[in-house]
Amino acid sequence: MPESETTCVVVGGGQAAAWIARTLRTEGFAGRLVLIGEERHWPYERPALSKEFLQGTGSAEAITLLTPTLAGEARIECWLGQRVVTVDREARIVTTADGRSVAYDTLFLATGGRARRIAGLETLPADRIHTLRTLADSERLRSALSGAKRLLVLGGGWIGLEVAATARALGVGVTVVEAAPRLCARTMPPVVSDWLHALHASHGVRMVTGAGIAGVTGMADGVAVTLADGDRLEADHLLLGIGIEPEVGLAAAMGLALDDGIVVDAQGRTSDPRIFAAGDVARHPNAFAGESLRLESWANAQNQAIVAARAALGGTGVYADIPWFWSDQYGVNVQMLGLPGLGTRAVARGKPEAGSGCWLMLDQAGIVTGAVAVNAARDLRVLRKMLEDGRAPLPDGWADTATPVQRLPNRANVTTE
Numbered sequence: 137m138p139e140s141e142t143t144c145v146v147v148g149g150g151q152a153a154a155w156i157a158r159t160l161r162t163e164g165f166a167g168r169l170v171l172i173g174e175e176r177h178w179p180y181e182r183p184a185l186s187k188e189f190l191q192g193t194g195s196a197e198a199i200t201l202l203t204p205t206l207a208g209e210a211r212i213e214c215w216l217g218q219r220v221v222t223v224d225r226e227a228r229i230v231t232t233a234d235g236r237s238v239a240y241d242t243l244f245l246a247t248g249g250r251a252r253r254i255a256g257l258e259t260l261p262a263d264r265i266h267t268l269r270t271l272a273d274s275e276r277l278r279s280a281l282s283g284a285k286r287l288l289v290l291g292g293g294w295i296g297l298e299v300a301a302t303a304r305a306l307g308v309g310v311t312v313v314e315a316a317p318r319l320c321a322r323t324m325p326p327v328v329s330d331w332l333h334a335l336h337a338s339h340g341v342r343m344v345t346g347a348g349i350a351g352v353t354g355m356a357d358g359v360a361v362t363l364a365d366g367d368r369l370e371a372d373h374l375l376l377g378i379g380i381e382p383e384v385g386l387a388a389a390m391g392l393a394l395d396d397g398i399v400v401d402a403q404g405r406t407s408d409p410r411i412f413a414a415g416d417v418a419r420h421p422n423a424f425a426g427e428s429l430r431l432e433s434w435a436n437a438q439n440q441a442i443v444a445a446r447a448a449l450g451g452t453g454v455y456a457d458i459p460w461f462w463s464d465q466y467g468v469n470v471q472m473l474g475l476p477g478l479g480t481r482a483v484a485r486g487k488p489e490a491g492s493g494c495w496l497m498l499d500q501a502g503i504v505t506g507a508v509a510v511n512a513a514r515d516l517r518v519l520r521k522m523l524e525d526g527r528a529p530l531p532d533g534w535a536d537t538a539t540p541v542q543r544l545p546n547r548a549n550v551t552t553e
């Protein structure tokens with residue numbers, strides 16, 4: 137069949153979906169292209185939802201990835217506000233909740249993730265309990281914060297901390313409750329957790345770590361959380377920042393291979409060769425980590441999507457990026473490269489804990505597992521290039537700020553010290 141008579145269908149209306157659709161066209165796909173997204177908004181990027189957009193200094197237009205004009209020019213049919221409910225892999229037909237259907241030759245799943253919730257909170261006043269995943273969530277939280285004095289954040293991970301910082305900038309009093317003994321413990325080494333803790337405390341956030349939750353109750357004008365040790369915390373609003381669940385329901389019903397996400401190869405291909413997946417929902421073999429990973433980051437959503445779209449058109453490139461993530465809190469830019477949480481030894485360049493510098497993280501064998509930069513994006517960029525080339529700076533030289541990173545003595549990132 138000539139390619140112009142084939143159809144690509146993209147399920148999902150977020151960042152990865154938009155990049156798949158755009159890439160298919162820029163790489164010359166000439167057939168029918170349908171993007172089906174559950175949200176009524178045109179595909180957009182989410183990072184600002186906990187930062188500028190939440191604070192009221194960013195607009196929806198600024199984060200939109202695919203406008204009606206762009207979609208028209210690229211001949212991308214966008215079915216928005218429509219949830220895909222079934223995919224018949226035999227007949228290769230996708231059907232939405234509204235009963236619309238479309239046949240595909242190649243299918244892409246970019247269904248992302250949904251904010252995790254705590255069971256049992258359904259009976260509490262819905263206008264006081266928040267999660268933050270969509271533009272609609274952010275609008276709702278923004279309007280809640282505008283009239284609030286106190287916000288309680290459950291979860292000391294990146295979303296919880298960013299919302300805490302934004303709420304403080306809006307003059308709201310914030311308490312963060314984290315079950316683990318330290319912040320961002322899943323991905324960050326203790327030195328970074330300690331610095332984040334101090335940063336938030338210095339902006340007036342009350343931080344309660346290592347705290348289990350015994351119960352959450354509604355009040356006439358807010359919510360109250362009782363901690364396992366009996367402490368009771370009251371607030372006008374509660375934000376659950378306790379991570380996401382990959383949106384794999386559809387893939388599970390289709391019988392695709394799953395493992396905390398849809399299992400894909402280095403080109404984004406699922407266990408069905410006609411079906412690709414990318415973004416937060418996909419678990420890929422990560423060369424840097426030496427194991428499979430499911431990443432929840434802006435860079436991953438974009439770059440994995442591009443590789444998958446190209447692969448579907450016969451491209452031979454593989455997705456081999458080193459994990460990279462950033463966060464902005466109180467005007468401080470934090471960037472994470474690789475897997476810093478796997479490091480057992482931190483070597484500082486500059487003074488990251490004082491607001492400018494970069495921790496290099498090494499494991500027990502002396503191999504660099506990653507780095508965390510605080511207002512030091514340039515150093516991290518150079519380090520990334522070095523790690524991509526399979527090299528790493530010698531730890532002893534890393535602290536030498538008089539020498540640019542590219543000129544620091546370095547060695548292959550495989551040897552032991």
Ligand SMILES: Cc1cc2nc3c(=O)[nH]c(=O)nc-3n(C[C@H](O)[C@H](O)[C@H](O)COP(=O)(O)OP(=O)(O)OC[C@H]3O[C@@H](n4cnc5c(N)ncnc54)[C@H](O)[C@@H]3O)c2cc1C
Pocket residue numbers: 147148149150151152153172173174175181182183184185186218219220221246247248249268269270295383386414415416417431432433434435437460461462463464
């Ligand atoms: C508040 C917030 C702040 C963030 N900040 C940063 C940051 O500072 N730095 C960083 O690197 N990353 C950040 N991220 C992470 C980054 O935004 C995500 O990794 C990225 O959005 C993932 O894109 P995705 O397309 O895979 O999934 P999503 O963005 O979740 O998009 C999936 C889309 O698919 C739709 N969908 C799901 N199932 C169906 C179905 N059956 N039918 C139709 N549509 C469906 C969903 O409604 C959704 O619109 C942030 C995320 C959030 C939520």
